[in-house]
Amino acid sequence: MNGTAPQSLLYLDGVTVSFEGFRALNKLSLVVEAGEMRAIIGPNGAGKTTMMDVVTGKTRPDQGDVLFGGDIDLTKLDETEIARLGIGRKFQKPTVFENHTVIDNLTLALAGDRRARAAAFWHEDAEESARLDEILGIVRLGEHRDRLAGRLSHGQKQWLEIGMLLAQEPRLLLVDEPAAGMTDAETKQTAELLRQINRDRTVIVVEHDMSFVRELGVRVTVLHEGSVLAEGSLDQVSADERVIEVYLGR
Amino acid sequence: MRQPYTMRMLDGRGWIFLVVLAAIAVVVPVLNFALPPSSPFYLQNHWVPLFGKYLCFALLAVAVDLVWGYCGILSLGHGAFFALGGYAMGMYMMRQIGTRGVYAHPILPDFMVFLNWPELPFYWYGFNWFPYAVLMVLLVPGVLAFVFGWFAFRSRVTGVYLSIITQALTFALMLGFFRNNFGFGGNNGLTDFKDILGFNVQAQSTRAVLFVLSALALALSFLLCQWLVKSKFGKVLVAIRDEEPRVRFLGYRVENYKLAAFVLSACLAGIAGALYVPQVGIINPSEFSPANSIEIVVWVAVGGRGTLVGAALGAVVVNYAKTYFTTGLLAPYWLFALGGLFVLVTLLLPKGIVGTISDWIAREKPMNGAVANGGAAEPAPKPAE
Ligand SMILES: Nc1ncnc2c1ncn2[C@@H]1O[C@H](COP(=O)(O)OP(=O)(O)OP(=O)(O)O)[C@@H](O)[C@H]1O
Numbered sequence: 001m002n003g004t005a006p007q008s009l010l011y012l013d014g015v016t017v018s019f020e021g022f023r024a025l026n027k028l029s030l031v032v033e034a035g036e037m038r039a040i041i042g043p044n045g046a047g048k049t050t051m052m053d054v055v056t057g058k059t060r061p062d063q064g065d066v067l068f069g070g071d072i073d074l075t076k077l078d079e080t081e082i083a084r085l086g087i088g089r090k091f092q093k094p095t096v097f098e099n100h101t102v103i104d105n106l107t108l109a110l111a112g113d114r115r116a117r118a119a120a121f122w123h124e125d126a127e128e129s130a131r132l133d134e135i136l137g138i139v140r141l142g143e144h145r146d147r148l149a150g151r152l153s154h155g156q157k158q159w160l161e162i163g164m165l166l167a168q169e170p171r172l173l174l175v176d177e178p179a180a181g182m183t184d185a186e187t188k189q190t191a192e193l194l195r196q197i198n199r200d201r202t203v204i205v206v207e208h209d210m211s212f213v214r215e216l217g218v219r220v221t222v223l224h225e226g227s228v229l230a231e232g233s234l235d236q237v238s239a240d241e242r243v244i245e246v247y248l249g250r
Numbered sequence: 251m252r253q254p255y256t257m258r259m260l261d262g263r264g265w266i267f268l269v270v271l272a273a274i275a276v277v278v279p280v281l282n283f284a285l286p287p288s289s290p291f292y293l294q295n296h297w298v299p300l301f302g303k304y305l306c307f308a309l310l311a312v313a314v315d316l317v318w319g320y321c322g323i324l325s326l327g328h329g330a331f332f333a334l335g336g337y338a339m340g341m342y343m344m345r346q347i348g349t350r351g352v353y354a355h356p357i358l359p360d361f362m363v364f365l366n367w368p369e370l371p372f373y374w375y376g377f378n379w380f381p382y383a384v385l386m387v388l389l390v391p392g393v394l395a396f397v398f399g400w401f402a403f404r405s406r407v408t409g410v411y412l413s414i415i416t417q418a419l420t421f422a423l424m425l426g427f428f429r430n431n432f433g434f435g436g437n438n439g440l441t442d443f444k445d446i447l448g449f450n451v452q453a454q455s456t457r458a459v460l461f462v463l464s465a466l467a468l469a470l471s472f473l474l475c476q477w478l479v480k481s482k483f484g485k486v487l488v489a490i491r492d493e494e495p496r497v498r499f500l501g502y503r504v505e506n507y508k509l510a511a512f513v514l515s516a517c518l519a520g521i522a523g524a525l526y527v528p529q530v531g532i533i534n535p536s537e538f539s540p541a542n543s544i545e546i547v548v549w550v551a552v553g554g555r556g557t558l559v560g561a562a563l564g565a566v567v568v569n570y571a572k573t574y575f576t577t578g579l580l581a582p583y584w585l586f587a588l589g590g591l592f593v594l595v596t597l598l599l600p601k602g603i604v605g606t607i608s609d610w611i612a613r614e615k616p617m618n619g620a621v622a623n624g625g626a627a628e629p630a631p632k633p634a635e
Pocket residue numbers: 019023024042043044045046047048049050051092
């Protein structure tokens with residue numbers, strides 16, 4: 001993988017993360033090209049979430065390179081700086097601001113000046129309110145606009161968080177288990193939504209739900225014990241014996 | 251038609267608060283001044299500075315609510331900012347005493363003469379000039395809060411640890427101010443004030459003016475805080491309170507928001523202290539005692555955290571109860587009463603007086619925009635079907 005180096009949007013090479021001796025990531029190497037959507041699967045504890053923690057600055061790797069856009073070293077930056085570069089994240093456990101309304105959640109996420117003084121004097125302009133309405137439509141929360149986010153159903157919270165990701169206008173979206181706790185119909189819609197987002201953004205999505213991954217129809221990376229076990233189309237990796245053994249066959 | 255922003259900014263309870271405050275600001279001096287002492291409605295002189303003191307505490311509580319209620323910073327050291335503002339004002343009034351002190355020294359306050367200090371320490375310079383003192387009322391608490399917050403928030407100290415170091419801050423200051431060589435009057439503090447801007451601090455008219463100024467300071471600070479918490483800045487604060495890491499992943503510099511709120515809060519506490527000292531006539535190091543800072547948090551909890559109005563109300567209610575309890579037979583039991591009150595409130599009214607009433611009103615008329623589709627608690631219709 002070293003050959004493909006820098007120009008990719010996200011480039012991880014030899015990334016190792018240990019928690020008290022336990023290697024959550026073990027010389028992980030992963031390259032995602034601009035405009036791509038990548039699905040990441042793997043058993044519980046494979047290190048999928050930890051990989052996202054490393055990319056978004058929550059966890060510092062012990063070793064390895066994490067480059068964004070070819071030359072930006074993400075291991076030197078903190079969460080805020082990385083978010084400002086255009087990397088957005090949806091958490092495994094839906095994390096929205098429960099005491100804020102749906103629209104306020106989106107407003108907080110909306111791309112714009114993040115400085116304190118700008119926030120104090122901020123007033124929504126026509127362009128921004130149009131953008132917010134558009135996002136509300138995309139994530140189908142239009143009729144819940146003024147509802148407290150804490151009152152939404154689990155699936156709606158997932159969508160609100162995806163809406164917040166959209167509002168952030170990131171270049172790269174890291175989406176951790178977006179279909180967890182959703183009905184089949186919702187799962188399908190979520191896959192559709194991600195495909196739509198992928199038209200102009202790069203997406204990395206972690207998911208356990210195989211029908212969802214099939215629905216996405218994209219390149220799949222299988223993680224196991226902190227490193228890549230297999231990579232290819234879903235059909236290719238599902239035929240891989242090691243993958244069947246550690247993950248699919250259980 | 252859109253209403254002007256200032257109108258939209260205030261909700262029902264905000265208006266009620268301002269109207270009641272305005273009424274108090276007028277009625278208290280009128281009942282004291284315009285009525286003859288024989289009238290049944292006559293307000294005795296000692297009530298005016300007492301109510302003024304409550305208003306200063308209310309302002310202090312609003313300041314604490316801004317950081318605790320909205321941003322989750324449980325400061326147990328706000329008494330320090332209050333006391334520093336008080337000391338700045340006290341230093342101004344000490345310098346006004348001039349030759350009227352016991353030792354009649356034209357420059358040095360009595361306690362410095364007593365300690366055989368040859369000259370005024372440099373940090374007392376300028377305090378004879380009122381605008382400078384006012385500047386220090388804001389600057390000293392503000393700068394301390396900035397330095398403290400800069401280190402604490404940058405190193406991501408939160409929760410109990412932050413509360414403990416705020417206690418340590420006020421405790422350290424208390425020990426310092428107790429020392430004679432610190433130059434602030436040691437354990438006696440600053441007292442025996444004569445006048446402020448040429449007006450006798452003991453005069454009933456001066457007290458009335460100070461009372462009205464306290465009400466005004468409370469109203470303006472309330473409006474400032476209310477504006478801030480309704481702005482996007484305030485929404486970021488609440489987001490930090492509830493899900494701090496998430497706010498960072500949205501690209502906000504969390505420590506800057508906390509720092510801004512903390513510094514503003516400290517300045518408001520300083521103003522409260524500066525208005526308090528001329529009304530009570532003394533400032534001493536016990537104002538820094540850790541228990542004082544904890545008491546402020548109790549006021550806010552009783553009134554209703556995260557409501558601003560509740561903080562002010564809680565400060566007045568608890569302090570009125572304190573005045574009532576600590577004068578008379580029940581005096582020895584005040585601390586038990588305060589502790590009991592806190593336990594009761596946390597168990598029975600976790601949202602405080604104002605929060606509970608708001609919830610109750612919201613339940614009476616659940617139909618407003620927020621829950622227009624089918625009741626508050628029900629899960630919303632699934633978008634899928
Ligand atoms: N902060 C931490 N401290 C200690 N161990 C951790 C920490 N974070 C993760 N781990 C461990 O690292 C391993 C990888 O965790 P991670 O959350 O990345 O797995 P995952 O692939 O996302 O699993 P899942 O499918 O269950 O979400 C797990 O064994 C987990 O217990």
